[in-house]
Amino acid sequence: MFERLFPRRKPDPKPLPQPDAQLALGALLVRVAMADRSYEATEVSQIDRILSATFGLKPLDAAKLRATCEALERHAPGTPEFAQILRDEIPYEDRKALADAMWTVALADGDRALDEEIQLLAIETALGLSDEDIAAARQTALRHT
Template identity: 75%
Template sequence: MLERLFPRRAPAPTPLPQPNAQLALGALLVRVALANREYLASEVAHIDRVLAATFDLKPLDAAKLRAECEALERHAPGTPEFTEILREEIPYSERFALGEAMWGVAMADGRRDPEEEEQLLAIETALGLTEEDINTARKNALGGL
């Protein structure tokens, strides 16, 4: 009875953080991993390793950052907004390395997936990578596959 008179209000959603290079990269890595609608432990672990190595983070801090990136990826704008942040803040040579890191996430489960590859191509293109560098990153990631 009291519920009808005084309905509970849903708590206000937690505001999303303003994307920076760390959050933008992390969200894109998560987006690549989710492209095939699977999010495997091997992909999560690879994302943590990339974030730790790229931003000199301890494993726990990288995992916390990834968790924040997962929330941002679910509710944030599209790929162009994230890649614009990275294009503005990160030099080309490092963006190429990020493209290779994204391929590492896509291949963390040991298999090729057309949806992940399509997402990767869109991200690499939006990062401003040349076709030659995109092909090099793909070749390096696929190795003997």
């Protein structure tokens, strides 16, 4: 009887970690993959490979990081805040490489979606990449499809 009058509340979810370069990159990769409202297994696998290669993680650790990034992407700040973390912590040349990696996520499902391209442009701009480098990343990605 008391249960109906005073239902138990679910415990507060575990607080999300403060974003660092790993989490910011992962969240942006997830954001790109989800931009077309479809989150395919091929995109998830590509994100895991990028996180593993970029940060020297074992596959299981990369998958755990990606899962945290998925939660962070849903509840955390917008693209400019994540990009600022990367701008502060990662040299320009490495940010150019991140743009190339993001393109591989956008194209991993075999579909060239306008929503993903728009999201990518916003991220590349927020990362402080030049128009020439943004165009080069796009050209490189589209040549490999």
